[in-house]
Amino acid sequence: MSLINVTNLTFGYDGSYDNIFENVSFQIDTAWKLGFTGRNGRGKTTFLNLLRGKYEYSGNISANISFEYFPFDVLNKGNNTLDIISDIFPDYTHWKLMRELSLLELSEEILYRPFDSLSNGEQTKVMLATLFLKENSFLLIDEPTNHLDMKARKLVSDYLNTKSGFILVSHDRSFLDNCVDHILSINKTNVEIQRGNFSSWWENKQRQDSFELAENEKLKKDITRLSDSAKRASSWSHEVEKTKNGTTNSGSKLDKGYVGHKAAKMMKRSKSIESRQQSAIEEKSKLLRNIENSDSLKISQLAYHKNRLAELDNISIFYDETMVCKDVGFTIDQGDRIALIGKNGSGKSSIIKLICGEDINYTGTFRKGSQLKISYVSQDTSHLQGKLNDYAANNEIDESLFKSILRKLDFSRVQFEKDMSAFSGGQKKKVLIAKSLCEKVHLHIWDEPLNFIDIISRMQIEELLLEYSPTLLFVEHDSNFYKNIATKFFEL
Missing domain, CATH: 1.10.287 (Helix Hairpins)
Structure with missing residues (x-):
């Protein structure tokens, strides 16, 4: 056991309007399983990078231990997985690697497949197994749950529960509750540590x-x-x-x-x-300084002239000669909130693309209402760049409403002046959701909308959907969210 001491830490990015950290002091025990929470843009990843010595700062961080960061940078994803592991950790011991892979329910044969042929979930598990081979390091695990299906999340959470000596950034409440014993939270005006899991911290x-x-x-x-x-x-x-x-x-x-x-x-x-x-x-x-703004959001859907919006009957989807899903059948009626469930690669995103009108190779019968207007939130945020006002104009949405929604999702006015490419992953996802809430449509389709989004904002979105009951088809692996929201489930 050793301690990480943070004393009077002050840091701000060059050219930024304000500091991310201002005279922050706290202490971390390296034996802890430490969950790390805070709203998007508060500096969680920044702090992990400060621990790694990536930026200059004032104050002091002292630690008699080395740090390892997840996810690793993988440069040649076409290489075999075993070669990728060797590049990351040349001194690994093979039997220990096999032990970690077994705990994560991965077979040895994936080591001899190209890394880019693995699913997102398999890639995440391989990198976590490699991370925990580095036994004398304090591990910095940054949002491992993104793109993991529910079964994989449970498996990884159980795996982390058997470990210790890490900081885990995650916005999945159930995931955190299962595998941490302390919470480090970045609040509005301070940083604090409490013993317990996320639920006990939230209750306090x-x-x-x-x-x-x-x-x-x-x-x-x-x-x-x-x-x-x-x-x-x-x-x-x-x-x-x-x-x-x-x-x-x-x-x-x-x-x-x-x-x-x-x-x-x-x-x-x-x-x-x-x-x-x-x-x-x-x-x-001295009061109310750390009370989070979580104003209510609103959504206004157009009424469709028929109750049934879309119907899929005996649908099978193909990419080249490969079948990605088979015999899919369900209907979307007004007021439905349908959760598409299934492991990674089961065809959830393909079904969504078909309903949204993309050119998909399929068999079976697909019917969609004429003049049906759909708002789609993609998993991908890499295309976001430029100023928010230009983005609103290009997408023909009301700029003042768009920015009002972002303000309610904890955007400061300073963010409105920045280029979107500088936003955190969670802030970019909020841009897509705010745009979707501005659009006048009959049906909202959201594909993993909560990736990177902080827990308080997730709760705001839950309250919105429960209050206004819009017609919604969604894919989401946060078990709290989909259990609270869905009126129907369809498992692929």
């Missing part, structure tokens, strides 16, 4: 937020009451002081000493009330 956060909101309301009322009292006491003091040179009702002169004493007493009371008021204001200013 909600409890703290509720306390602060209640305390804030109480202090707000106290400040108003004290302000009124201070004004009255001050007014009384001035009124009493003005009578010093007057007379009583009987015509005798007033006792100036008594009146002066009474005025001073009133003034002292006024100052005391003002001091209590100032203390309340200072206490209030």
Whole structure:
């Protein structure tokens, strides 16, 4: 066991408007299974890169241990998988590699296949197995769940649960709960560590937020009451002081000493009330700094003239001579929220492309309503570049509505001035979802919409779909999300 000490860490990218970290201090035990959470763009990947020494910073990070980062950069993906592993870790021991592959339910034969012929899930498992061969390092695991199907997520989560000595960035609640014993969270104004899994951290956060909101309301009322009292006491003091040179009702002169004493007493009371008021204001200013903005989102779908929007009957899809799915049949009716379920490579994205009108080689019967308007969110965000206002104009969506949705999804106004190519993976995905929510359509089709998106934003999107009940066909491997959202399931 050793410690990683972070002291007064301050860092901002060259040319950025503000620092990502400002005088941050905390301590990590290298024996922990540490889940790492925070909203998109808060600096999770940046912090992992700071640990790796990739950037210059002020402050201090001290650690008597080496760091290894997932995912690895794989340059020649056409090489055999075994050669890729040898490039990453030349000194590996074969029996240990086979032990790790076995734990991840991978057969030895994949070692002799080109790496780029493996599915996304298989590639992820191979890289994780290689990562855990490096036994004397502290492991930095950055979003391993993206593109993993549900079975693979459970398997990888169980695998990580048998390990220790890592930081894990993930936005999948169930995944984190199963395999971490501490949570490192980047909040709005600080970084903190708590013992427990994500659910216990979230429960504590909600409890703290509720306390602060209640305390804030109480202090707000106290400040108003004290302000009124201070004004009255001050007014009384001035009124009493003005009578010093007057007379009583009987015509005798007033006792100036008594009146002066009474005025001073009133003034002292006024100052005391003002001091209590100032203390309340200072206490209030310490509250609500880490309460996340999660304003409600809205969606407005067009009504279609028929109840049935699309129907697939006995559909089989082919790429060249390869069949990717067989005998698929389901219907999409207004109000349905259909989850397409299946392991990686089972044809989910192919079914979506067929419904969206792409040229797909298939057999069977596919019917789609005439003039049906569809909004599609792709897995891929690599095409996003340029300014947000140009993107809104090019896609013929309302720019103010588009940016309002992004603000609700935790975009700062500073982000609106940046090129989209500089956005984090989660911020890019939010751009696609915000665009989709702006489009006037009959049907939304989302293909793995939550990849890279932070947990609080996932909850916002869940609340939106439950409140407005749009017609939706989606693929998503976050088990909390699809169980909460889907009204129908179709498994390939």
